[in-house]
Amino acid sequence: MNALQRRLVKTGVCPEAFEFAGGFSSFKAAWRACKRPDWLLWWLGRNVPNTAKHREQLTCIAIRMVQGIPNRVSIPVWDTWAVDYLSGSDRTIARAAGTARAVRAAGAAGAAEAARAAGAAIVREYYLNPIIRRIVK
Numbered sequence: 001m002n003a004l005q006r007r008l009v010k011t012g013v014c015p016e017a018f019e020f021a022g023g024f025s026s027f028k029a030a031w032r033a034c035k036r037p038d039w040l041l042w043w044l045g046r047n048v049p050n051t052a053k054h055r056e057q058l059t060c061i062a063i064r065m066v067q068g069i070p071n072r073v074s075i076p077v078w079d080t081w082a083v084d085y086l087s088g089s090d091r092t093i094a095r096a097a098g099t100a101r102a103v104r105a106a107g108a109a110g111a112a113e114a115a116r117a118a119g120a121a122i123v124r125e126y127y128l129n130p131i132i133r134r135i136v137k
Helices: 003-009 015-021 027-033 037-047 052-067 076-087 093-106 111-117 121-126 130-135
Strands: none
Touching: 003 015, 003 027, 015 037, 037 052, 052 076, 076 093
């Protein structure tokens, strides 16, 4: 077990990510090589401060991931919400909850798997703030 794996075990990493980390001598190298945006988001969710600003940034990342899915089926209520959220015009919990109910009702099965296919580059590109730069050394 290398130093990175020991660090990840403390956060409850999944077996697949643990194995992946074994091939890297530094967190920075693993972060840059990771092709799994779900792993990157998982790590961010556990390691950045739990503030409204950071939750909003993580939500924006997730929205961009979904928007990047090639040939995705459009769900108009979600698309409208996503545009409003990204523009900052409506980030209320009530609106997000209503959108989530509408998406479930529309039967958006497989969206998470498709979002993963959009690529980890979105996570890296969108979430480049000073906190992450300090953590990812």
